[in-house]
Amino acid sequence: MNEISVVGAGLAGCEVAWQLARFNLDVNLYEMKPKNFSKAHKSENFAELVCSNSFKSTKEGSAPLMLKKEMQLLNSLTLEVAEKEKVDAGDALAVDRERFSKELTKRILANEKINVIRKEIKEIPDGLVIFATGPLTSESLTKCILKKIGKEELYFFDAIAPIVYGNSINYEKAFFASRNDISSKDYLNCPMNKEEYLNFYENLINAKTANLHSFDKPKVFQGCMPIEIMAKRGQDTMRFGPLKPVGIVNPKTNEKYYSIVQLRKENLESSFFNIVGFQTNLTYSEQKRVFRLIPALENAEFLRYGTMHKNIFINSPSVLEKDLSLKEDGRIFFAGQITGVEGYLESAACGIAVGKILGERLKNNKEFKFPETSLIGSLMRYITNEENASNFQPMNANFGILPSLDEPIKGKKERHIKLSKRGVLDLEEALK
Ligand SMILES: Cc1cc2nc3c(=O)[nH]c(=O)nc-3n(C[C@H](O)[C@H](O)[C@H](O)COP(=O)(O)OP(=O)(O)OC[C@H]3O[C@@H](n4cnc5c(N)ncnc54)[C@H](O)[C@@H]3O)c2cc1C
Secondary structure, X not given: OXXXXXXXXXXXXXXXXXXXXHOOOOEEEEEOOOOOOOOOOOXXXXXXXXXXXXXXXXXOOOHHHHHHHHHHHOOOHHHHHHHHOEEOOOOEEEEOHHHHHHHHHHHHHHOOOEEEEEOOOOOOOOOEEEEOOOOOOOHHHHHHHHHHHOOOOEEEXXXXXXXXXXXXXXXXXXXXXXXXEOOOOOEEEEEEOHHHHHHHHHHHHOOOEOOOOOOOOOOEOHHHOOHHHHHOOOOOHHHHOOOXXXXXXXXXXXXXXXXXXXXEEOOOOOOEEEEOOOOXXXXXXXXXXXXXXXXXXXXXXEEXXXXXXXXXXXXXXXXXXXXXXXXXXXXXXXXXXXXOEOOHHHHHHHHHHHHHHHHHHHHHOOOOOOOOOOHHHHHHHHHHOHHHOOOOOOEOOOHHHOOOOOOOOOOHHHHHHHHHHHHHHHHHHHOO
């Protein structure tokens, strides 16, 4: 049998390799780190989470939970390790990012079917190839892929939120609680009164941003909008978004606030915190100045500042088949964010899908199809639907991409629960 090369040991690449190994297939997994790093990657471990440490909601009737259930049915390595390395985060699955990547790397390295090769791939390898090199694919490989598919690249900008040291937070001015749960210790809340908020807002909208080279008006992904761009949409926009105070009460004083910035634990020891929703393109010195206007962060020290990056993706609807192989050359597949799925979970799920399809084909001579009612099936349909080619934009897991129910249900929550049950059951059936 032809050699199988998976390029990129991110979330998608590790899942592809893991799935193929489950089919007892030998895989070469190429990763350019630690020899070369993209501008956002810092760790030499695999499946690095470059921004938030969250795998999103675990709420019943949410799209991220539906996707997680489907991934679990397919033995997702990402979720198995995430469960082991999770930190408290209320209705979300969040992990200690260091431990998560370390453990996942350990499992990949221990797998006898996966041969890890630390090398930057610059040309298309022989045999069967799966490119899972992500939104920050190295420059030479990007050029090589674009030449192969004969298309212009597509891109958008994505931003990273800062992380602060726990011991630099003023705990006199912050308190633990979750939305609608006064006893929870999952989020550290940094409240502001109206005057403090307005001062913060004014400084934020006038703060200096970092240069994004030739792009004056960068296209940003709505789900990861820089806080300063959000603020410029209106004085109260942030108070309806990441700075929403609704449902958060100070357990010590029973006080409610005009706005609240939430910090999420980065690790079990609570020595680092991520500022939720504060992805930004402000210069480092401006981040320090402006974010320190939040009273509890007045002396905050930054472990990592926020940054903004150009994310590339291919025009999957025009170049990929339904199984995510290249129309031009059926031995080449794509998986993960480079295909135009958006998000950690979605990228991992896309890797699982490619691994499953290929594994069934190579080992069992079977063409596996994901049910259209499943989120994985719908994401794949979306990114390969030719009708989406002319205005293709990255897509995350959401109920809007699923086929509607036979019998319409009015209530949104009930409808979503029903859609989830239908999709997960259909996938379960397809896997029998
Ligand atoms: C700045 C930024 C912030 C983001 N924030 C979030 C977030 O908060 N939440 C969220 O859900 N999603 C976020 N995303 C989106 C997306 O979910 C992640 O990028 C996700 O990691 C994509 O997974 P992937 O496996 O496709 O790619 P990656 O995780 O990027 O993995 C690709 C791997 O390929 C390697 N590689 C690249 N080129 C080569 C080569 N030529 N040879 C060998 N190896 C190579 C890289 O080193 C990397 O390890 C963010 C993306 C970016 C860029």
